[in-house]
Amino acid sequence: MLGFPPGNFALYEVALSHRSSKEKFLESNERLEYLGDAILGAIVGDYLFKKYPYKTEGYLTEMRSKIVNRQQLNDIAIKMGLRKLTIYDKYNSFLKISQIFGNTLEALVGAVYLDKGYTKTQQFVHKRILMPYIDMDQLEAVEMNHKNKLYGWANKNGKTLEFELLEEQVDNGRRIFTVGAVVDGELICSGKAFNKKDASQIAAQQAIIQLGLTE
């Protein structure tokens, strides 16, 4: 899975350990997940920066969040076989269908980074995560998850869903948009960002949490 022999085995054991399997938090993967999340963000950020030399920063930011979002990372982790390797409380049937495997993947990136350094981690992420599991062309065509997901839920449940521009302000000469997610005519949540697209994604994301649709 790694493409190289691990140096520090203990590190990888921690990376694979969900907190449901350990009493002490230092033995679970949450700290490594924090580290791996940051390292993965940098590596994917660099990758996209170089792959799309003529795209704006807004475009790169959106592409990155399509790659490193929770759902996507969890799907990749399962395809990589990390579900079987993750050590967790298997009597908790909730965890089985949850998104803890994406966290394992982030923790694994953190472990590789501590074990082998940045450049090796970059190679690992390119060869073992991005190349086999991310179809950039397809990703470019896809809207971000949150809005899609919310539309899917609305369709299935016979609700109307609209995104409405609630406000436009100016900050530092930059426009700030507030977009609301409106379900059956009722304002559920709103999001603020420097463009309408991001603002509506934030609104959708908050609405998903609000409505308990996070799985």
Added chain:
Amino acid sequence: MLGFPPGNFALYEVALSHRSSKEKFLESNERLEYLGDAILGAIVGDYLFKKYPYKTEGYLTEMRSKIVNRQQLNDIAIKMGLRKLTIYDKYNSFLKISQIFGNTLEALVGAVYLDKGYTKTQQFVHKRILMPYIDMDQLEAVEMNHKNKLYGWANKNGKTLEFELLEEQVDNGRRIFTVGAVVDGELICSGKAFNKKDASQIAAQQAIIQLGLTE
């Protein structure tokens, strides 16, 4: 300022160029800012991970956002002398007091990364940003900016400000808290997170945008 001779000068010129000074977006520092933000996040993430081997992931996340938040980075950039080096529309008096210098700093980190690689950038960030300008002990004691700032505004304007727990849900066995920022008894904004502290910070941050207090 860098501690080493730059290799690729053109890169640094782009890093110092605010979009108000350039017609083409590729000549301004926004793409480098995107890259530098990600690299800085990784380097600071790594730094805190190693500095605080017994702290939880929540603590590390909070400390990181205290370091890499917009206000803090802008303050550091000005102390480093980046205000004078930033190329921007100086007839725009708004930009002079704005936080575009923090963006220059992020873009500079991006330029160093492209010019010299990760390890050199790490040294640059440690020696030229963290060591001289970040007092970790003081930072540990400080509450995050957003709530403080909002309290400051409320005091100055004779408003009452309260943070109220609006809801508590369970997702993946993890609790999600919704905390509202209540000004003079009126709910202004809310935030969701896995702990009350973070949720109230998000609520405060959204309220600051909502109330137009972003400077």
